[in-house]
Amino acid sequence: MPETPHPPAIEVSHLVKTFSGVPAVNDISFAAPRGEILGFLGPNGAGKSTTMRILTGYLPATSGQVSICGFPVASDPDAVKRRIGYMPENNPLPEEMRVSEYLYFRGRLKEVPRRKLGSRIDEVLELCDLKHVRHKIIGRLSKGFRQRVGIAESVLAEPPVIIMDEPTIGLDPHQILIVRDLIASLRGRMTVLISSHILPEIEVTCDRVLIINQGRIVAQGTPANLRREVLGHSAYEVEAAGPLGSLAFLLSSVDPGLSVASEGEADSLGFRKITLKTMNDDDVGEAILRAFLSEGLRVRSLCRARPTLEDVFLAATRRSWDTVAEEPKEEGRA
Amino acid sequence: MKHFFTILSHEVRMLLVSPATYIAGVLFLWLMGFIFTSILEQFSKASQAESPAAVFFQLYFLPVIFMVPLLTMKCLAEERRMGTIETLLTTPVTTTEVVLGKYAAAYLLYLSFWGSTSGLFYILKRFAGDEHLIDSGPIIGGYIFIAVSGLLFIAIGVFSSALSRNQAVAGMICASILIGLILGTRYLGNTSWLENESLAPFKAAVDYVQIWQHYQDFTRGVVDTRELLFYASGTFLALIFSILSVEAKLLHS
Numbered sequence: 001m002p003e004t005p006h007p008p009a010i011e012v013s014h015l016v017k018t019f020s021g022v023p024a025v026n027d028i029s030f031a032a033p034r035g036e037i038l039g040f041l042g043p044n045g046a047g048k049s050t051t052m053r054i055l056t057g058y059l060p061a062t063s064g065q066v067s068i069c070g071f072p073v074a075s076d077p078d079a080v081k082r083r084i085g086y087m088p089e090n091n092p093l094p095e096e097m098r099v100s101e102y103l104y105f106r107g108r109l110k111e112v113p114r115r116k117l118g119s120r121i122d123e124v125l126e127l128c129d130l131k132h133v134r135h136k137i138i139g140r141l142s143k144g145f146r147q148r149v150g151i152a153e154s155v156l157a158e159p160p161v162i163i164m165d166e167p168t169i170g171l172d173p174h175q176i177l178i179v180r181d182l183i184a185s186l187r188g189r190m191t192v193l194i195s196s197h198i199l200p201e202i203e204v205t206c207d208r209v210l211i212i213n214q215g216r217i218v219a220q221g222t223p224a225n226l227r228r229e230v231l232g233h234s235a236y237e238v239e240a241a242g243p244l245g246s247l248a249f250l251l252s253s254v255d256p257g258l259s260v261a262s263e264g265e266a267d268s269l270g271f272r273k274i275t276l277k278t279m280n281d282d283d284v285g286e287a288i289l290r291a292f293l294s295e296g297l298r299v300r301s302l303c304r305a306r307p308t309l310e311d312v313f314l315a316a317t318r319r320s321w322d323t324v325a326e327e328p329k330e331e332g333r334a
Numbered sequence: 335m336k337h338f339f340t341i342l343s344h345e346v347r348m349l350l351v352s353p354a355t356y357i358a359g360v361l362f363l364w365l366m367g368f369i370f371t372s373i374l375e376q377f378s379k380a381s382q383a384e385s386p387a388a389v390f391f392q393l394y395f396l397p398v399i400f401m402v403p404l405l406t407m408k409c410l411a412e413e414r415r416m417g418t419i420e421t422l423l424t425t426p427v428t429t430t431e432v433v434l435g436k437y438a439a440a441y442l443l444y445l446s447f448w449g450s451t452s453g454l455f456y457i458l459k460r461f462a463g464d465e466h467l468i469d470s471g472p473i474i475g476g477y478i479f480i481a482v483s484g485l486l487f488i489a490i491g492v493f494s495s496a497l498s499r500n501q502a503v504a505g506m507i508c509a510s511i512l513i514g515l516i517l518g519t520r521y522l523g524n525t526s527w528l529e530n531e532s533l534a535p536f537k538a539a540v541d542y543v544q545i546w547q548h549y550q551d552f553t554r555g556v557v558d559t560r561e562l563l564f565y566a567s568g569t570f571l572a573l574i575f576s577i578l579s580v581e582a583k584l585l586h587s
Contacts, residue, residue: 060585109427
């Protein structure tokens with residue numbers, strides 16, 4: 001397979017991993033083209049870390065195929081390990097080493113030529129804003145610095161594929177911003193697979209998102225597509241005052257699918273908050289505003305509610321719980 | 335094998351910057367110095383049948399039983415407890431290189447500890463001025479014995495460290511195996527029920543693994559290839575089992 005000009009950077013097909021009979025990863029398939037940043041989302045115990053460990057060749061798969069840059073992990077682990085940078089969960093680092101020593105050691109292990117290593121270490125220290133702690137002992141660094149040492153280490157050998165398990169865990173917002181920019185700067189050059197609990201992170205950084213629950217992929221696509229697919233509607237929030245009796249008729253004249261989802265209490269000025277829902281994906285904000293004004297209603301604000309990835313995540317994982325819960329029933333009937 | 339030296343040099347450097355190494359070294363020398371002085375004291379009271387060097391190396395098992403577990407218990411157990419084994423094994427490094435690199439570093443440290451005891455003999459030679467106290471045969475034989483048997487002892491320590499992620503447990507396993515191997519076989523070899531005719535093959539096996547006996551051969555200048563083979567094969571087995579154990583723990587984690 002390595003002969004094909006551009007095999008996908010990560011290719012996983014029908015991956016299954018069981019731990020003493022209990023499936024942790026259950027028939028997962030996905031692929032990531034080169035240069036893409038792929039986000040991995042899922043509740044605890046969904047199989048994210050297990051999948052990542054299998055991708056790195058650290059754990060063997062029970063069945064299925066995994067290849068990195070066209071090299072199968074199972075039969076050619078050495079070629080795979082030369083092409084990945086991996087940062088495990090909780091980012092284990094040797095406590096008693098200095099930052100630059102650690103990077104030097106890792107660079108030697110990753111077969112960076114000795115001549116290039118010095119300048120490459122300077123580069124990644126600069127990239128991760130670690131220059132002033134390069135001579136500090138890792139065990140004495142704060143969490144944010146340690147996390148950045150882990151990231152620096154994973155990009156050190158300039159591998160085509162970078163796998164990071166929760167790189168932003170335990171960082172403050174400022175540091176998260178730095179890490180996000182760092183990952184975004186790798187776009188196009190390296191394929192990055194990151195998992196995270198912090199959903200806005202994934203949303204901003206990733207080109208594509210995989211939502212995984214109970215060892216299965218329950219949804220995948222760009223954040224925008226996921227919203228549409230999983231939630232299936234868009235919502236508008238209007239704050240308006242005036243007689244609202246003809247509201248339903250008014251709305252159907254704008255868009256037949258438009259309906260009132262909820263209506264709030266009027267405040268002291270008579271304004272109430274109305275949430276509208278539609279299956280239509282086009283932006284009908286202007287039409288709604290016109291309709292309200294033509295009816296003599298006063299409008300204070302109108303906005304299109306943007307469902308967060310959080311909503312998508314909750315909807316997608318809940319949906320999969322439902323399907324998992326239903327399965328035994330069907331079997332019982334059959 | 336190209337990463338073997340990377341790991342070895344890294345391990346040695348870590349040992350050199352770690353205060354624990356120096357504390358262990360000082361305590362070791364203190365104990366050995368204490369043993370050495372008490373032997374010399376015996377000599378000053380009455381002349382003995384054996385030279386001081388022979389008696390000194392006879393007590394090799396004392397430092398072995400408490401130093402080897404301390405030197406080796408950390409090497410693999412710590413990596414697994416910290417999780418750094420995961421970052422180590424996801425680079426183009428094989429488990430064999432990791433285990434051998436750590437083994438070699440521990441062995442070098444063991445050798446350098448023992449090497450430092452040569453200072454005791456130097457002081458004796460320099461200040462005693464009594465030639466019959468310094469018998470170079472048993473000294474050289476003793477050091478060769480320490481170097482050869484150390485191969486096996488350290489390998490056992492590395493193996494114990496591969497068995498548990500808890501350093502204390504690894505240390506205890508190592509000490510137990512060493513006590514069984516050094517003192518247990520000696521005890522078995524002296525028991526009378528083994529003299530029974532039907533147990534002759536067993537008796538032969540016990541005699542073969544008598545580390546005590548090996549020691550005496552070495553200090554007499556007898557280097558038996560069977561004994562060398564015993565240590566070489568034992569080391570080989572212990573290291574193979576360490577590598578398998580590290581890999582098995584990954585498979586069944």
